[in-house]
Amino acid sequence: MTLAIETSCDETSAAILKNGREVLSNVISSQIDEHKKFGGVVPEVASRKHVENVDVVIQEALDEAGVTLQDIDHIGVTYGPGLVGALLVGVSTAKALAYALNIPLVGVNHIEGHICANYIEDKNLVPPFLCLIVSGGHTYLVHVKDYGTYDILGKTRDDAVGEAFDKVARAIGLGYPGGPIIDKLAKKGNKDAIKFPRVYLEQDSFDFSFSGLKSAVLNYLNSQRQKGIEIIVEDVAASFQAAVVDVLVHKTIEGAKKKKVDSIVLAGGVAANSGLREELQKAAKKEGLTLKYPSIKLCTDNAAMIGCAAYYAYKSGFTSDLYLNAVPNLKL
Ligand code: KG4
Numbered sequence: 001m002t003l004a005i006e007t008s009c010d011e012t013s014a015a016i017l018k019n020g021r022e023v024l025s026n027v028i029s030s031q032i033d034e035h036k037k038f039g040g041v042v043p044e045v046a047s048r049k050h051v052e053n054v055d056v057v058i059q060e061a062l063d064e065a066g067v068t069l070q071d072i073d074h075i076g077v078t079y080g081p082g083l084v085g086a087l088l089v090g091v092s093t094a095k096a097l098a099y100a101l102n103i104p105l106v107g108v109n110h111i112e113g114h115i116c117a118n119y120i121e122d123k124n125l126v127p128p129f130l131c132l133i134v135s136g137g138h139t140y141l142v143h144v145k146d147y148g149t150y151d152i153l154g155k156t157r158d159d160a161v162g163e164a165f166d167k168v169a170r171a172i173g174l175g176y177p178g179g180p181i182i183d184k185l186a187k188k189g190n191k192d193a194i195k196f197p198r199v200y201l202e203q204d205s206f207d208f209s210f211s212g213l214k215s216a217v218l219n220y221l222n223s224q225r226q227k228g229i230e231i232i233v234e235d236v237a238a239s240f241q242a243a244v245v246d247v248l249v250h251k252t253i254e255g256a257k258k259k260k261v262d263s264i265v266l267a268g269g270v271a272a273n274s275g276l277r278e279e280l281q282k283a284a285k286k287e288g289l290t291l292k293y294p295s296i297k298l299c300t301d302n303a304a305m306i307g308c309a310a311y312y313a314y315k316s317g318f319t320s321d322l323y324l325n326a327v328p329n330l331k332l
C-alpha cells in the first residue's frame with residue numbers, strides 16, 4: 001500500500017493506492033480561493049496553508065481508504081519541480097512519517113506524476129506511447145519508452161501552456177485560474193474572429209513557444225481598448241485557444257509519427273481543455289492513432305498520480321534517503 005503526498009503548488013493532497021493503480025482515496029484540498037484575490041499563487045501563503053492542511057488531509061486519505069499508517073508499505077512524495085516552500089512541507093512530512101514508521105521513502109518528480117495519472121485512469125495502458133504534458137508550469141512532448149524511461153522530444157522555450165492561459169485570462173479581466181474560464185468562454189466564441197500567430201519554430205523542432213502568442217493577445221486587447229472598440233471576450237478566448245491547440249495538435253501528431261507509436265496520451269492541467277481534447281481526438285483518428293487522457297480530477301494536481309509514479313519507481317528498486325530535499329527546478 002502506497003501513501004502519497006503532493007504539495008508542490010496550491011493543492012494539498014494525499015492518496016492511498018493499492019498496487020500502484022488502484023486508488024483507495026485521493027483527497028485534494030485546494031487553496032484556489034486563498035490565491036484568487038491576488039490573481040495567482042502567492043508562494044508564502046501556499047506554504048503556510050500546506051502546513052495547516054497536510055496532517056488533516058493525510059488523516060482523511062487514510063480514513064477514506066479504511067486503513068491506518070501501519071498498513072502503509074512505502075511513502076511517495078513530490079520533491080520537485082514546484083515552489084520550494086510548498087514542496088518542503090510535503091517532503092518534511094513524508095520524511096518524518098517514513099522515519100517514524102521505518103518504511104521506504106520515494107521522492108517523485110511532479111511531471112512524471114502527471115504522466116502516471118494515465119495509468120490510474122486506464123488500467124490497461126502500458127508504455128510505449130507519446131505523452132503531451134501541458135500544465136501551469138510545464139510543456140513537454142515526451143516519448144514514454146517504458147515505466148520511468150523518458151525521451152524528451154520537445155519542451156517550451158518560454159511560457160508553459162497553462163501559464164499562457166492564465167496570463168491571457170488575467171489580461172482579459174477573468175478570474176484565476178484562467179484556463180477553465182477561457183475553455184468555457186471559447187465554446188461560445190468564434191475561433192476565426194481574430195488571427196493570432198501560430199509559432200512552430202524551426203522545421204522539425206518539437207519545442208514550443210507561447211510568449212509571442214501571449215504578447216499578440218495583450219497587444220490586441222490594448223489596441224482595441226485604445227480605439228474604444230468593445231472587446232468580445234468569447235471571440236478572444238476562442239481565437240487564442242485555437243492558436244494554442246493548432247500548434248499542440250500538429251507537433252503531437254508529428255511526434256507520434258516520428259516515434260512510430262500508436263497511442264497518444266495527454267497529461268497535466270491543460271489536458272482538461274475541451275478544445276485540445278476534441279481537436280487532438282479528430283487528428284489522432286485521422287492518423288489511426290488512439291488518444292487517451294485522464295478524467296478532470298486526475299489532470300490537475302493530485303496525490304494519486306504521485307503515488308502511482310512512486311509505486312513504479314519503488315518496484316524498480318528506487319528509494320530516497322532521509323536527506324531528500326526539495327528541488328524547485330527539477331527537470332524530467
Ligand atoms: O497541472 P496543474 O494542476 O498544475 C501544474 O502542475 O502546473 O495545471 C494547472 C494549469 C493552470 O494553468 C490552469 O489554468 C490550467 O492548468 N487548466 C486549464 C484547464 N483546466 C486547468 N487550461 C485550459 N483549459 C482547461 N480546461
Ligand code: ZN
Nearest residue numbers: 110135300301
Ligand atoms: Zn501539476
